[in-house]
Amino acid sequence: MPDAIAAPPKGTRPEGARSEDDASRQVREMFTQIAPRYDLLNHLLSMQLDRVWRARVARRLRPTLMRPAARVLDLCCGTGDLAFSLSRSAPARIIGADFSHAMLVRARAKSQSLPARSSAIPASPMPFFEADALRLPFADASFDLITTAFGFRNLANYEAGLREVHRLLKPGGTLAILEFTEPPAGLLGDLYRWYFRNVLPRIGSLLSGDRAAYSYLPASVSRFFRPAELASLITAVGYRSVEYRVWTVGTVALHTAIKSL
Numbered sequence: 266m267p268d269a270i271a272a273p274p275k276g277t278r279p280e281g282a283r284s285e286d287d288a289s290r291q292v293r294e295m296f297t298q299i300a301p302r303y304d305l306l307n308h309l310l311s312m313q314l315d316r317v318w319r320a321r322v323a324r325r326l327r328p329t330l331m332r333p334a335a336r337v338l339d340l341c342c343g344t345g346d347l348a349f350s351l352s353r354s355a356p357a358r359i360i361g362a363d364f365s366h367a368m369l370v371r372a373r374a375k376s377q378s379l380p381a382r383s384s385a386i387p388a389s390p391m392p393f394f395e396a397d398a399l400r401l402p403f404a405d406a407s408f409d410l411i412t413t414a415f416g417f418r419n420l421a422n423y424e425a426g427l428r429e430v431h432r433l434l435k436p437g438g439t440l441a442i443l444e445f446t447e448p449p450a451g452l453l454g455d456l457y458r459w460y461f462r463n464v465l466p467r468i469g470s471l472l473s474g475d476r477a478a479y480s481y482l483p484a485s486v487s488r489f490f491r492p493a494e495l496a497s498l499i500t501a502v503g504y505r506s507v508e509y510r511v512w513t514v515g516t517v518a519l520h521t522a523i524k525s526l
Protein backbone atom coordinates (compact mmCIF):
# COMPACT_ATOMS: atom_id res chain seq x y z
CA MET A 266 0.00 0.00 0.00
CA PRO A 267 1.36 3.51 -0.77
CA ASP A 268 2.27 5.69 2.21
CA ALA A 269 -0.54 7.95 3.32
CA ILE A 270 0.16 11.56 2.34
CA ALA A 271 0.31 13.65 5.50
CA ALA A 272 -2.29 16.43 5.58
CA PRO A 273 -0.75 19.89 5.89
CA PRO A 274 -0.76 21.04 9.51
CA LYS A 275 -3.56 23.48 10.35
CA GLY A 276 -1.93 24.49 13.58
CA THR A 277 0.13 23.14 16.43
CA ARG A 278 -1.22 20.17 18.37
CA PRO A 279 0.64 19.39 21.62
CA GLU A 280 0.17 15.75 22.61
CA GLY A 281 -3.40 15.08 23.73
CA ALA A 282 -4.82 18.43 22.52
CA ARG A 283 -8.40 17.86 21.33
CA SER A 284 -9.21 21.22 19.77
CA GLU A 285 -7.64 24.55 18.79
CA ASP A 286 -8.64 26.09 22.11
CA ASP A 287 -7.16 23.15 23.96
CA ALA A 288 -3.91 23.40 21.93
CA SER A 289 -3.66 27.14 22.67
CA ARG A 290 -4.26 26.62 26.37
CA GLN A 291 -1.60 23.91 26.54
CA VAL A 292 0.93 26.08 24.68
CA ARG A 293 0.27 29.02 27.02
CA GLU A 294 0.64 26.84 30.11
CA MET A 295 3.83 25.30 28.76
CA PHE A 296 5.53 28.65 28.12
CA THR A 297 4.31 29.99 31.44
CA GLN A 298 5.88 26.98 33.14
CA ILE A 299 9.28 27.36 31.45
CA ALA A 300 9.42 31.19 31.55
CA PRO A 301 11.89 31.40 34.48
CA ARG A 302 14.51 29.35 32.61
CA TYR A 303 13.52 30.29 29.05
CA ASP A 304 16.37 32.71 28.25
CA LEU A 305 19.06 30.57 29.82
CA LEU A 306 17.95 27.48 27.91
CA ASN A 307 17.51 29.38 24.67
CA HIS A 308 21.10 30.62 24.69
CA LEU A 309 22.53 27.36 26.00
CA LEU A 310 20.67 24.93 23.72
CA SER A 311 21.28 27.01 20.60
CA MET A 312 24.91 27.60 21.61
CA GLN A 313 24.18 31.37 21.43
CA LEU A 314 23.06 31.11 17.79
CA ASP A 315 19.65 32.49 18.74
CA ARG A 316 21.31 35.88 19.29
CA VAL A 317 22.97 35.69 15.86
CA TRP A 318 19.66 34.80 14.14
CA ARG A 319 17.78 37.68 15.79
CA ALA A 320 20.56 40.13 14.86
CA ARG A 321 20.37 38.93 11.25
CA VAL A 322 16.62 39.48 11.19
CA ALA A 323 17.16 43.02 12.48
CA ARG A 324 19.74 43.66 9.76
CA ARG A 325 17.38 42.48 7.01
CA LEU A 326 14.56 44.66 8.30
CA ARG A 327 16.75 47.72 8.82
CA PRO A 328 15.17 49.92 6.10
CA THR A 329 11.85 49.84 7.99
CA LEU A 330 13.43 49.98 11.45
CA MET A 331 15.34 53.14 10.54
CA ARG A 332 12.12 55.09 9.90
CA PRO A 333 11.28 56.99 13.11
CA ALA A 334 7.54 56.91 12.33
CA ALA A 335 7.45 53.16 11.59
CA ARG A 336 5.26 51.13 13.93
CA VAL A 337 6.46 47.59 14.60
CA LEU A 338 4.78 44.71 16.44
CA ASP A 339 6.81 41.73 17.63
CA LEU A 340 4.29 38.94 18.02
CA CYS A 341 4.77 35.98 20.37
CA CYS A 342 7.55 38.14 21.80
CA GLY A 343 8.22 35.95 24.85
CA THR A 344 10.87 37.60 27.00
CA GLY A 345 11.40 40.26 24.33
CA ASP A 346 14.71 39.30 22.76
CA LEU A 347 13.72 39.85 19.12
CA ALA A 348 12.00 43.15 19.97
CA PHE A 349 15.17 44.29 21.76
CA SER A 350 17.36 43.25 18.81
CA LEU A 351 15.09 45.18 16.43
CA SER A 352 15.26 48.27 18.62
CA ARG A 353 19.06 48.34 18.88
CA SER A 354 20.14 51.68 17.36
CA ALA A 355 16.89 51.96 15.38
CA PRO A 356 14.31 54.68 15.96
CA ALA A 357 11.13 52.76 14.91
CA ARG A 358 8.41 52.46 17.56
CA ILE A 359 8.41 48.82 18.64
CA ILE A 360 5.95 47.00 20.88
CA GLY A 361 5.66 43.33 21.84
CA ALA A 362 2.70 41.00 22.41
CA ASP A 363 2.45 37.52 23.87
CA PHE A 364 -0.26 35.53 25.64
CA SER A 365 1.93 34.25 28.47
CA HIS A 366 1.88 36.68 31.38
CA ALA A 367 4.99 35.08 32.90
CA MET A 368 7.01 35.66 29.72
CA LEU A 369 5.89 39.31 29.57
CA VAL A 370 6.86 39.94 33.20
CA ARG A 371 10.41 39.05 32.18
CA ALA A 372 10.23 41.11 28.99
CA ARG A 373 9.09 44.15 31.01
CA ALA A 374 11.84 43.69 33.58
CA LYS A 375 14.51 43.41 30.85
CA SER A 376 13.10 46.45 29.08
CA GLN A 377 13.65 48.61 32.22
CA SER A 378 17.38 48.22 31.86
CA LEU A 379 17.72 48.68 28.10
CA PRO A 380 20.65 50.92 27.17
CA ALA A 381 19.98 54.10 25.15
CA ARG A 382 19.42 53.10 21.52
CA SER A 383 21.83 55.79 20.35
CA SER A 384 22.92 59.24 21.47
CA ALA A 385 19.84 60.62 19.68
CA ILE A 386 17.35 58.06 21.07
CA PRO A 387 17.22 57.91 24.88
CA ALA A 388 16.47 54.68 26.75
CA SER A 389 12.78 54.10 27.44
CA PRO A 390 10.94 50.93 28.51
CA MET A 391 9.28 49.09 25.62
CA PRO A 392 5.49 48.55 25.79
CA PHE A 393 4.36 44.91 26.03
CA PHE A 394 0.78 43.65 25.70
CA GLU A 395 -0.79 40.43 26.87
CA ALA A 396 -2.77 39.18 23.87
CA ASP A 397 -3.51 36.13 21.74
CA ALA A 398 -1.91 36.31 18.28
CA LEU A 399 -5.15 35.00 16.76
CA ARG A 400 -7.27 37.83 18.26
CA LEU A 401 -5.17 40.94 18.67
CA PRO A 402 -6.54 44.11 20.28
CA PHE A 403 -5.24 46.50 17.60
CA ALA A 404 -7.03 48.36 14.82
CA ASP A 405 -6.78 47.34 11.16
CA ALA A 406 -3.71 48.66 9.29
CA SER A 407 -1.84 49.70 12.46
CA PHE A 408 1.69 48.42 11.72
CA ASP A 409 4.44 48.82 9.11
CA LEU A 410 6.18 45.63 10.20
CA ILE A 411 5.08 42.55 12.16
CA THR A 412 7.73 40.06 13.23
CA THR A 413 7.65 36.79 15.07
CA ALA A 414 10.55 34.55 16.14
CA PHE A 415 9.97 30.92 17.09
CA GLY A 416 6.34 31.76 17.91
CA PHE A 417 4.38 31.18 14.70
CA ARG A 418 4.88 27.38 14.82
CA ASN A 419 3.03 27.36 18.16
CA LEU A 420 -0.18 28.92 16.84
CA ALA A 421 -3.25 26.71 16.96
CA ASN A 422 -4.28 27.85 13.47
CA TYR A 423 -1.59 29.07 11.04
CA GLU A 424 -3.93 30.44 8.39
CA ALA A 425 -5.89 32.40 11.00
CA GLY A 426 -2.59 33.79 12.33
CA LEU A 427 -1.52 34.96 8.87
CA ARG A 428 -4.93 36.57 8.29
CA GLU A 429 -4.80 38.39 11.62
CA VAL A 430 -1.32 39.75 10.80
CA HIS A 431 -2.60 40.77 7.34
CA ARG A 432 -5.46 42.70 8.98
CA LEU A 433 -3.02 44.58 11.22
CA LEU A 434 -0.45 45.46 8.56
CA LYS A 435 -0.67 48.73 6.66
CA PRO A 436 -0.79 48.27 2.87
CA GLY A 437 2.84 47.77 1.82
CA GLY A 438 3.73 46.57 5.35
CA THR A 439 6.05 43.62 5.95
CA LEU A 440 5.56 40.28 7.69
CA ALA A 441 8.71 38.47 8.94
CA ILE A 442 8.61 34.97 10.43
CA LEU A 443 11.73 33.36 11.89
CA GLU A 444 11.21 29.67 12.64
CA PHE A 445 13.01 26.41 13.13
CA THR A 446 12.84 24.06 10.20
CA GLU A 447 13.96 20.50 9.48
CA PRO A 448 17.44 20.49 7.90
CA PRO A 449 17.92 18.45 4.70
CA ALA A 450 19.34 14.90 4.78
CA GLY A 451 23.12 14.65 4.95
CA LEU A 452 25.72 14.36 7.64
CA LEU A 453 25.26 17.80 9.22
CA GLY A 454 21.48 17.63 9.04
CA ASP A 455 21.43 14.16 10.57
CA LEU A 456 23.80 15.21 13.33
CA TYR A 457 21.61 18.20 14.12
CA ARG A 458 18.46 16.01 14.10
CA TRP A 459 20.11 13.63 16.57
CA TYR A 460 21.03 16.56 18.86
CA PHE A 461 17.59 18.19 18.53
CA ARG A 462 15.65 14.99 19.22
CA ASN A 463 17.87 13.28 21.78
CA VAL A 464 20.19 15.69 23.56
CA LEU A 465 18.18 18.93 23.63
CA PRO A 466 15.04 17.42 25.28
CA ARG A 467 17.19 15.87 28.04
CA ILE A 468 19.06 19.08 28.88
CA GLY A 469 15.87 21.13 28.56
CA SER A 470 13.97 18.80 30.84
CA LEU A 471 16.79 18.74 33.40
CA LEU A 472 17.20 22.51 33.63
CA SER A 473 13.58 23.59 33.27
CA GLY A 474 11.97 20.72 35.17
CA ASP A 475 9.51 20.43 32.25
CA ARG A 476 10.05 17.31 30.17
CA ALA A 477 7.01 17.88 27.94
CA ALA A 478 8.06 21.36 26.77
CA TYR A 479 11.43 20.25 25.43
CA SER A 480 9.99 17.11 23.78
CA TYR A 481 7.29 19.30 22.23
CA LEU A 482 9.98 21.46 20.57
CA PRO A 483 11.42 18.84 18.15
CA ALA A 484 8.00 17.22 17.68
CA SER A 485 6.40 20.54 16.69
CA VAL A 486 9.25 21.36 14.29
CA SER A 487 8.96 18.02 12.51
CA ARG A 488 5.16 18.53 12.12
CA PHE A 489 5.63 22.10 10.89
CA PHE A 490 5.80 23.23 7.26
CA ARG A 491 8.95 22.94 5.19
CA PRO A 492 10.02 26.45 4.08
CA ALA A 493 8.50 26.17 0.58
CA GLU A 494 5.18 24.97 2.04
CA LEU A 495 4.99 27.89 4.45
CA ALA A 496 5.79 30.26 1.56
CA SER A 497 2.84 28.75 -0.39
CA LEU A 498 0.47 29.26 2.52
CA ILE A 499 1.59 32.87 2.98
CA THR A 500 1.01 33.46 -0.75
CA ALA A 501 -2.40 31.75 -0.64
CA VAL A 502 -3.50 34.04 2.19
CA GLY A 503 -2.88 37.03 -0.10
CA TYR A 504 0.61 38.39 0.62
CA ARG A 505 2.95 39.28 -2.23
CA SER A 506 6.76 39.19 -2.65
CA VAL A 507 6.96 36.10 -0.46
CA GLU A 508 10.60 35.12 0.07
CA TYR A 509 12.55 32.89 2.40
CA ARG A 510 16.14 32.17 3.22
CA VAL A 511 17.45 29.31 5.34
CA TRP A 512 20.37 29.65 7.72
CA THR A 513 22.69 27.44 9.77
CA VAL A 514 22.65 24.29 7.61
CA GLY A 515 18.92 24.63 7.04
CA THR A 516 17.84 24.61 10.70
CA VAL A 517 16.08 27.99 10.72
CA ALA A 518 14.21 29.92 8.05
CA LEU A 519 13.26 33.57 7.74
CA HIS A 520 10.15 34.21 5.63
CA THR A 521 9.29 37.74 4.59
CA ALA A 522 6.23 38.94 2.71
CA ILE A 523 4.44 42.18 1.88
CA LYS A 524 0.79 43.16 2.21
CA SER A 525 -0.35 44.48 -1.17
CA LEU A 526 -0.98 48.22 -1.55
Ligand SMILES: C[S@@+](CC[C@H](N)C(=O)[O-])C[C@H]1O[C@@H](n2cnc3c(N)ncnc32)[C@H](O)[C@@H]1O
Nearest residue numbers: 296341342343363364365397398414415416419
Ligand atom coordinates in the same frame (compact mmCIF):
# COMPACT_ATOMS: atom_id res chain seq x y z
C1 LIG B 1 9.49 29.90 21.64
S1 LIG B 1 8.83 31.33 22.38
C2 LIG B 1 9.59 32.61 21.42
C3 LIG B 1 9.76 33.88 22.18
C4 LIG B 1 10.58 34.96 21.47
N1 LIG B 1 9.94 35.40 20.26
C5 LIG B 1 11.99 34.53 21.21
O1 LIG B 1 12.48 34.73 20.10
O2 LIG B 1 12.64 34.04 22.14
C6 LIG B 1 7.19 31.31 21.77
C7 LIG B 1 6.30 32.36 22.39
O3 LIG B 1 5.08 32.39 21.65
C8 LIG B 1 4.04 32.66 22.55
N2 LIG B 1 2.79 32.25 21.91
C9 LIG B 1 2.47 31.04 21.39
N3 LIG B 1 1.22 31.06 20.90
C10 LIG B 1 0.75 32.32 21.08
C11 LIG B 1 -0.47 32.94 20.77
N4 LIG B 1 -1.48 32.31 20.18
N5 LIG B 1 -0.61 34.25 21.09
C12 LIG B 1 0.39 34.93 21.69
N6 LIG B 1 1.56 34.38 22.04
C13 LIG B 1 1.73 33.09 21.72
C14 LIG B 1 4.40 31.86 23.79
O4 LIG B 1 3.74 32.32 24.95
C15 LIG B 1 5.92 32.07 23.85
O5 LIG B 1 6.26 33.16 24.65
